[in-house]
Amino acid sequence: xxxxxxxxxxxxxHPLHAILLAFPLPLFLGALISDFAYxxxxxIQWANFSSWLIAGGLFVGxxxxxxxxxxxxxxxxxxxxxxxxxxxxxxxTWGFGFVNAxxxxxxxxxxxxxxxxxxxxxxxxxxxxxxxxxSGFHRAGEVK
Amino acid sequence: xxxxxxxxxTLALALAACNGEPxxxxxxASPNLPExxxxxxxxxxxxxxxxxxxxxxKVPQGYKIQPIxxxxxxxxxxxxxxxxxxxxxxGSGGNAPTLRPKDLIAGFIKSLGKSSVKGGDRxxxxxxxxxxGTYEMQGVFADKLNAPYGLALVNGSIYxxxxxxxxxxxxxxGQTQASGPPVKVADLPAVINHHWTKAxxxxxxxxxxxxxxxxNSNITERGMDAEExxxxxxQIDSQTGAHKPYATGLRNPTxxxxxxxxxxxxxxxxxxxxxxxxxxPDYLTSLQEGGFYGWPYSYWGQNVDPRAQPQDxxxxxxxxxxxxxxxxxxxxxxxxxxxxxxxxxxxxxxxxGEHGSxxxxxxxxxxxxxxxxxxxxxAGEPIDFVSxxxxxDGNTRGRPVGVTVDPRGALIxxxxxxxxxxxxxxxxx
Numbered sequence: 001x002x003x004x005x006x007x008x009x010x011x012x013x014h015p016l017h018a019i020l021l022a023f024p025l026p027l028f029l030g031a032l033i034s035d036f037a038y039x040x041x042x043x044i045q046w047a048n049f050s051s052w053l054i055a056g057g058l059f060v061g062x063x064x065x066x067x068x069x070x071x072x073x074x075x076x077x078x079x080x081x082x083x084x085x086x087x088x089x090x091x092x093t094w095g096f097g098f099v100n101a102x103x104x105x106x107x108x109x110x111x112x113x114x115x116x117x118x119x120x121x122x123x124x125x126x127x128x129x130x131x132x133x134x135s136g137f138h139r140a141g142e143v144k
Numbered sequence: 145x146x147x148x149x150x151x152x153x154t155l156a157l158a159l160a161a162c163n164g165e166p167x168x169x170x171x172x173a174s175p176n177l178p179e180x181x182x183x184x185x186x187x188x189x190x191x192x193x194x195x196x197x198x199x200x201x202k203v204p205q206g207y208k209i210q211p212i213x214x215x216x217x218x219x220x221x222x223x224x225x226x227x228x229x230x231x232x233x234x235g236s237g238g239n240a241p242t243l244r245p246k247d248l249i250a251g252f253i254k255s256l257g258k259s260s261v262k263g264g265d266r267x268x269x270x271x272x273x274x275x276x277g278t279y280e281m282q283g284v285f286a287d288k289l290n291a292p293y294g295l296a297l298v299n300g301s302i303y304x305x306x307x308x309x310x311x312x313x314x315x316x317x318g319q320t321q322a323s324g325p326p327v328k329v330a331d332l333p334a335v336i337n338h339h340w341t342k343a344x345x346x347x348x349x350x351x352x353x354x355x356x357x358x359x360n361s362n363i364t365e366r367g368m369d370a371e372e373x374x375x376x377x378x379q380i381d382s383q384t385g386a387h388k389p390y391a392t393g394l395r396n397p398t399x400x401x402x403x404x405x406x407x408x409x410x411x412x413x414x415x416x417x418x419x420x421x422x423x424x425p426d427y428l429t430s431l432q433e434g435g436f437y438g439w440p441y442s443y444w445g446q447n448v449d450p451r452a453q454p455q456d457x458x459x460x461x462x463x464x465x466x467x468x469x470x471x472x473x474x475x476x477x478x479x480x481x482x483x484x485x486x487x488x489x490x491x492x493x494x495x496x497g498e499h500g501s502x503x504x505x506x507x508x509x510x511x512x513x514x515x516x517x518x519x520x521x522x523a524g525e526p527i528d529f530v531s532x533x534x535x536x537d538g539n540t541r542g543r544p545v546g547v548t549v550d551p552r553g554a555l556i557x558x559x560x561x562x563x564x565x566x567x568x569x570x571x572x573x
């Protein structure tokens with residue numbers, strides 16, 4: 001562990017995991033911007049865009065959550081800390097995103113303002129999750 | 145763990161939304177209106193189709209009910225022709241696109257409570273030549289229509305309100321088949337057709353036809369632009385086809401009728417969903433020419449619905465309170481004035497067909513009620529006239545739509561789930 005920190009070797013995510021993780025942030029951010037547009041214009045199409053953007057973030061994000069969960073069990077105990085944090089933040093992103101999807105399923109202005117707040121929270125969480133994920137993880141196997 | 149607690153939270157909220165049911169029924173001129181409420185998930189309970197077996201719907205003592213036509217293709221509205229023949233409009237309309245993920249899911253769930261038969265897009269004629277109560281003749285009067293719904297016979301013509309146009313057939317007494325394709329009288333608003341049914345009735349003198357045009361959304365979630373020429377009743381000149389809005393702000397006017405004697409136009413209207421099991425009551429009302437009835441800005445007079453934005457305070461101030469609440473989510477789809485031939489207890493009033501609820505954890509509707517009238521106005525509690533559609537396990541054997549009083553003393557009820565026409569008469573004295 002110590003040696004690893006010295007070396008500063010940080011393994012990037014598996015490319016496929018990285019691709020999956022690339023979806024939630026821009027999609028949830030898109031929903032947030034779309035919610036702002038709806039709030040200022042009353043134009044319903046923005047609310048529809050938000051609904052689909054959130055659904056897309058949830059769909060692809062679910063696979064990223066699954067991957068993060070499996071990683072918890074695949075890797076040795078030495079480097080688990082960051083993996084757990086990454087998984088929890090990603091799961092929280094997904095959970096808030098799911099509630100946000102339900103809020104956005106309400107009709108017309110009933111999505112406001114809760115939908116806007118939840119879009120902001122999920123975007124922030126997605127940013128944190130992506131930040132942790134793309135910072136990479138030490139591989140326990142390398143210590144040995 | 146976070147996810148499971150969220151799910152539990154979701155469930156708790158959804159359950160919270162169901163609290164307060166069942167409430168005392170909301171009938172009459174001043175219904176009790178609770179605060180709007182909506183959990184994370186809308187309450188949905190879809191009674192699934194069940195079979196009649198040897199059972200029949202329940203009718204009051206002294207009355208009997210018989211199926212006079214079965215295996216129809218989604219019967220909706222009926223009229224009784226002068227010679228006693230019954231004309232049935234069969235069809236299913238609407239072409240609303242999926243705008244949100246919700247539309248996919250909600251559409252699937254609601255489809256569970258519907259018949260799987262394809263709409264017939266036709267008019268079926270039923271005849272009881274010997275007057276024994278058995279309609280031994282059943283034939284197609286006209287087909288290749290487009291989701292026909294409203295029917296009227298005036299000026300020697302049968303007028304049919306398709307989902308996209310008002311058309312007419314020349315008709316002579318005793319005719320069993322249209323002599324040719326129909327003539328178009330007027331186009332009707334048909335873009336999207338979220339609420340596609342075009343209810344219709346004719347003025348007593350036959351000069352005007354009144355056509356109900358439902359809104360293109362629950363509460364403007366398809367955008368305000370989609371609501372042009374929607375949520376209103378048109379008055380259409382039966383000769384020229386020229387139209388003008390007669391009454392507006394009516395979310396979904398699903399059946400229209402003219403009161404015998406006064407010539408007053410009445411409607412049953414389905415109100416908005418997703419603000420609680422006891423909001424907003426569907427209603428029966430006389431329609432004032434030029435009147436505005438609230439949708440989408442407000443309900444039951446001046447109760448503002450903030451889901452419709454931008455709001456219009458002037459419209460809210462002008463909104464008329466309807467005459468008589470039928471209860472929330474009952475989905476009234478048929479209305480017909482009674483006659484003395486229906487018997488003493490049911491001589492003065494209207495029959496209302498209630499298709500039944502989906503947006504409520506305890507189902508309501510699924511019956512035909514009688515609303516008694518006094519001095520030309522609704523007076524008193526509704527009485528069950530045809531019931532017993534719902535069965536104990538929460539499924540349903542039928543869903544009433546159009547109701548028509550036969551002046552000879554019978555009530556004709558169209559049932560679009562069991563694809564049956566029911567006929568209620570007085571049991572032989």
